[in-house]
Amino acid sequence: MSGFDTTWLDLREPADGAARDAALLQGAVAWLARAGEAALAVDLGCGTGSTLRAVAPHAPKLRWRLVDNDPALLAEATRRLSAASDVETVQANLTDLDALDLAWIRLATASALFDLASRDFVEGLADRLVAEQAGLYAALNYDGNVAWSEAHPLDAAVVKAFNSHQRRDKGLGAALGPDAGPALVNAFAARGYDVRTASSPWALDARAVSLQRLFVAGMADAVAETGEITTPELADWQRMRMENVERGSCRVGHLDVLALPR
Numbered sequence: 001m002s003g004f005d006t007t008w009l010d011l012r013e014p015a016d017g018a019a020r021d022a023a024l025l026q027g028a029v030a031w032l033a034r035a036g037e038a039a040l041a042v043d044l045g046c047g048t049g050s051t052l053r054a055v056a057p058h059a060p061k062l063r064w065r066l067v068d069n070d071p072a073l074l075a076e077a078t079r080r081l082s083a084a085s086d087v088e089t090v091q092a093n094l095t096d097l098d099a100l101d102l103a104w105i106r107l108a109t110a111s112a113l114f115d116l117a118s119r120d121f122v123e124g125l126a127d128r129l130v131a132e133q134a135g136l137y138a139a140l141n142y143d144g145n146v147a148w149s150e151a152h153p154l155d156a157a158v159v160k161a162f163n164s165h166q167r168r169d170k171g172l173g174a175a176l177g178p179d180a181g182p183a184l185v186n187a188f189a190a191r192g193y194d195v196r197t198a199s200s201p202w203a204l205d206a207r208a209v210s211l212q213r214l215f216v217a218g219m220a221d222a223v224a225e226t227g228e229i230t231t232p233e234l235a236d237w238q239r240m241r242m243e244n245v246e247r248g249s250c251r252v253g254h255l256d257v258l259a260l261p262r
C-alpha cells in the first residue's frame, strides 16, 4: 500500500487517539522527562503528524523530527504545526535505514507503521536505537483481529484474506502485518530492553461511520486482490457491512509497544 491520503489519516486520528493505551503513552512521556528539557524525538512514518499531536500535549518542551517519504503529507504536517513548535520535517525513505539521522535522539515514535514494515526493518531499527540508547514508542500496530457486533458468514474468511494481504510488500520488504507487535517485542527484548505492551483496539460505532465505510471498502479491495473469495460473495459481504455501519459496531485490534533501555 502506498499513498496514504489525508482523508483516511484524518478519519483514523480520533479513533487512534481513543485507542492509544494511556499508561504506555505516559511511560514514553516519563522516559522523555528523564532526558530533561528539549529532548529529541523522531516520528517515523509521521503522516500529517498524528503522533506528535498525541504526545506533545504531555511533553510540550520536546524537539521533534518528523520523517516520511510522502512530500504532500509532510507539507500538510508542517501546515498544521503551531508556530511555537520546535519541529523539523525530513523527507526520507525508511528503506534506507542507514541514512536515517538518529544521532542523539531519546525516543523514536511511530503509529500504524510497523505492520507495513518487514522483520529486517524492525531488527535494523532496533540495532540503531540500541546504539543511541533510545527508546521506542510504537502505537497502533494492527494485530490481525477484526470483529463486528453483527456476524456475516464470511467474516472469518474475509479477515483471513485481509491478513494475508497485510503481509504483502508495502515498500519496506515483506510486511509483518499482524506479526508486527510480536516482532517488535522480540527484537527489543532480545537486546535487553524493558518492553511493555498493551492492547489498543479501535471501537468503532455510529460515531465513526465514515471511518467504518472506508475501512470496509479498503478491506474489500485488499481481499479482492488476493482472489481468496469470489467476487459475488465478497460483494454480498461488503453490501451487508456497509448497511450495518450505523447500527452495528466494529472492533479492530492493535498492539501498542513501549521499549526502553534498562
Ligand SMILES: C[S@@+](CC[C@H](N)C(=O)[O-])C[C@H]1O[C@@H](n2cnc3c(N)ncnc32)[C@H](O)[C@@H]1O
Residues within 6 Å of the ligand: 003, 004, 009, 016, 044, 045, 046, 047, 048, 049, 050, 051, 067, 068, 069, 070, 073, 092, 093, 094, 095, 110, 111, 112, 113, 116, 170, 171, 172
Ligand atoms: C498508516 S500511515 C500512518 C501515518 C501516521 N503515523 C498516523 O498515525 O497518522 C503510514 C505512514 O508511513 C509512511 N510510510 C510508508 N512507507 C514509508 C517509507 N518507506 N518511508 C517513509 N515513510 C513511509 C506513509 O507515507 C504514511 O504517512
